[in-house]
Amino acid sequence: MELRVGTLNLASGRDGAGRSLDAAGLRAAVAGVDADVLAVQEVDVGQPRSHGVDQPAEVAAGLGAADWRFAAAVAGTPDPFRSWTPVDPPVLRGSWETLAGPHYGIALVSRLPVQRWSVLGLGAGRARLPLRATDPRTGRLRRWWFPDEPRLAIAAELEHCTVVCTHLSFAPHTALRQLTRLRRWCAQLPGPVVLAGDLNLVGAVPARVFGAQRLVGEPSYPAPAPRVQFDHVLGPAGLEPQRPEVRQLPLGDHRLVSVTVTVG
Template structure:
């Protein structure tokens, strides 16, 4: 089974344009992943022409099932015209909600059970350059941290957990430790997939996990640090062909690995 993770940056290409749903699906299809964790996913957002990006990725992978989990209701912007979303799952039969923003977990394989965990938000703020609506010029804004969430899919031989952790290291560490406690209650072995916003070997050490891919993933064009991770927690898996791959979407490189039960 191939497991992957990719931060699609709301469907933006390297040039900054937002890909149409068919192009987004084609961009991720090259991973040929059986299970794919996706971060920074829009649904019903004006900036991405109202597309349901989780559904578009699922179509590109010809997936059997998927779940989206919103972290924000409204449109992320410097003026905080959004509110935290209640931890909940949305699937292909639920219709499109929006505007929302969050993560998704896509599966070509039958999912025996879905579950979700809210991870909360930190108090840190991130500087970001964005247009000022009063002047039209670019200026720096302080962006508050958003709530974070995790989605788990229990498959026949393992559980895959998708997440996107805080940009503030002290908060992402706290969220990762909470994930560790939650994952201990899930049927194993478990693979954690996502943009953890923690570098190199730090997440594996904190989780007492095995890295399945060791490769720099950010920024996509010239990666210098690994922020995206595929980590095996528990025994019972062998891995091969782990790699990072630049796609036609997102500002991170995608990761992919093939795992087998032992």
């Protein structure tokens, strides 16, 4: 069967001007995405900065997806001026569940039936990154030293393969360690395994470390004029990539990366 897999860093649903889209705007922004399974990073649930929108639910609605899971990396609003509260151990939240309070993390959305879901915590690095980001208290852009967040992976076991979503550390040495651990975890999942996500590692590096082939090989960041590829879809040798696409959407600071593979 043919399977189209994509990955998108949602950036909390912000557009090119840094404004967070409301629920209707978010659904409309992803409505044209052609993906049977979509890995989504930097996803808000109930955050003041993004109008309290349940973003994984709205992305799923926009795609017409029947099933999805959200894994929270942080409980509360990410704020560099106070300690974050990691969700440990990580928990998967489904479409029928409601979270109390704001959360932030990753999501995996599927139009196809999923036989089993699982989640893996990858920890956080100690590095801090200078970023121009939205102040959760004022909604304005400002520069600050942003701490690394706890990193996660979600796996969806489909009939003929497993798709894994992740968002690795912005510190390359930490991202490499996380990717090595992720490779060991994926080796225990039903294959073939397709890894999709913002790996924060450039070019061919993640494919070599993960022991897979790079199914899309175009720059994806920053979205308006991409220079590097942080967003990857990786799969085992033998999967023939078809119709690879790197496309800018009206939200997020990364481009959508998607590709079709034949499995089973």
